[in-house]
Amino acid sequence: MNEVEWMPMPQMLKKETAGFSLTIGLPAERHQHENRVALTPAEVNELVEMGYTVIVERNLGQGTCFSDHQYSEAGAVMTSSHGEALFADVVLRVSPPDADELDLMKPQSALITSVAGVAKDERYLRTLLSHKITAIAFEYIQSAADNFSLNALLQEIAGFNAVMTAAALFSDNVESQGRTLCGVAGIPPAKILILGSNAAAAAAADTASKLGAQVEVLGKSLPELNMLIKRVKTPLATDMLTWETVAESLPEADVVICTFQFIDTAPPILIPAEMVSKMNPNAVIIDLSINCGGCFETSRPTTLRHPTYQEYQITHYCVPNITATTPQTTSLIISRFLCDALQQIKDEGGIENFLSLDRAWLNGVYTYKGYITNLNISKIHNLPFKEINLLMAIFNK
Numbered sequence: 001m002n003e004v005e006w007m008p009m010p011q012m013l014k015k016e017t018a019g020f021s022l023t024i025g026l027p028a029e030r031h032q033h034e035n036r037v038a039l040t041p042a043e044v045n046e047l048v049e050m051g052y053t054v055i056v057e058r059n060l061g062q063g064t065c066f067s068d069h070q071y072s073e074a075g076a077v078m079t080s081s082h083g084e085a086l087f088a089d090v091v092l093r094v095s096p097p098d099a100d101e102l103d104l105m106k107p108q109s110a111l112i113t114s115v116a117g118v119a120k121d122e123r124y125l126r127t128l129l130s131h132k133i134t135a136i137a138f139e140y141i142q143s144a145a146d147n148f149s150l151n152a153l154l155q156e157i158a159g160f161n162a163v164m165t166a167a168a169l170f171s172d173n174v175e176s177q178g179r180t181l182c183g184v185a186g187i188p189p190a191k192i193l194i195l196g197s198n199a200a201a202a203a204a205a206d207t208a209s210k211l212g213a214q215v216e217v218l219g220k221s222l223p224e225l226n227m228l229i230k231r232v233k234t235p236l237a238t239d240m241l242t243w244e245t246v247a248e249s250l251p252e253a254d255v256v257i258c259t260f261q262f263i264d265t266a267p268p269i270l271i272p273a274e275m276v277s278k279m280n281p282n283a284v285i286i287d288l289s290i291n292c293g294g295c296f297e298t299s300r301p302t303t304l305r306h307p308t309y310q311e312y313q314i315t316h317y318c319v320p321n322i323t324a325t326t327p328q329t330t331s332l333i334i335s336r337f338l339c340d341a342l343q344q345i346k347d348e349g350g351i352e353n354f355l356s357l358d359r360a361w362l363n364g365v366y367t368y369k370g371y372i373t374n375l376n377i378s379k380i381h382n383l384p385f386k387e388i389n390l391l392m393a394i395f396n397k
Helices: 041-050 068-073 082-086 122-130 150-170 199-210 222-232 243-252 288-292 327-348 351-357 359-364 375-380 388-395
Strands: 023-026 053-057 077-079 090-092 110-113 134-137 191-195 214-219 237-240 255-258 284-287 308-311 314-317 365-368
Touching: 023 082, 041 053, 041 068, 041 327, 053 082, 068 077, 122 365, 134 359, 150 199, 150 255, 150 284, 150 288, 150 314, 150 327, 191 199, 191 243, 199 214, 199 222, 214 222, 214 243, 222 237, 237 243, 255 288, 284 288, 327 351, 351 359, 351 388, 359 365, 365 388
Parallel strands: 023 053, 023 090, 053 077, 090 110, 110 134, 191 214, 191 255, 214 237, 255 284, 284 314
Antiparallel strands: 134 365, 308 314
């Protein structure tokens, strides 16, 4: 995406917090085996005390051991109506709703959720535009100078979970090699190849190294690889991601973890089935990029109930929501992050005021009052792009 040129707002919005009142909707997650929630009862209680009305659909937290009673005791308005939870000023979800659910949302409301899996869905996008919904994506919330973001935190959990999953699969004597990742006397450690150098890659490399595996990382940029080496601190091999380095390293790997995220772009590399067929028999592939389409020709989405399949005698694990394997930890992180932002929204007197002052969250906006404000998404659908700063200046005079 092109660098955004930040321009001062023509006029700072007047902060009005007296009588502040917004409804927050927490509709139940409808995606299969989606156990994460956007707000826990503790954060719901904080928001209610701030003056928010929080509407929670019943059975929302059953997968994370948060009961309806806990949400009710926290001050939430409980409902059995999916539509009522969606018809709020601000809707929070972990997995994105589908287009039919968007039709139940209040016009000109706000939606804060992941955009993975729907950025390339034209019907989804057009529904957002027709309802003039302000859509904010977890993946885009980040300022140019600050690497701390919700997406980075979620990637760290994904990287850790990927290695722990790999360890379990690799020790399976039926579909894999029945070995541990670490070496013992006379037996070398497993070779783990990590594709990518983002937060997920760093967490995976750190975890795998501490478990005693032999780790190699192929990254897209030297600065990212340098940051990864500084974080991991234990010896590991790194190289630039090219067809040559992938072709050289892939056949020797016991476990391959792909960490690339290409929400609104093409994959940096798509490994063909022919290359997969040359891997060690009973090796393991964990494709964390599957929520974007996958980085292996042999990858296809799986579920937590049936997470693996074999292709060319290679075990593939392609669960799009791998952080749902640790739903409570993931939910606690998402909830705290969102609660802090909602506190600021209240302090600033509304979401527009908040966005005008917080560049990281402003970067998260990809549709605003009927316009596309993310350049990559606009190119995918060949629809006009509008600069978010200009739109806010026009609509919030």
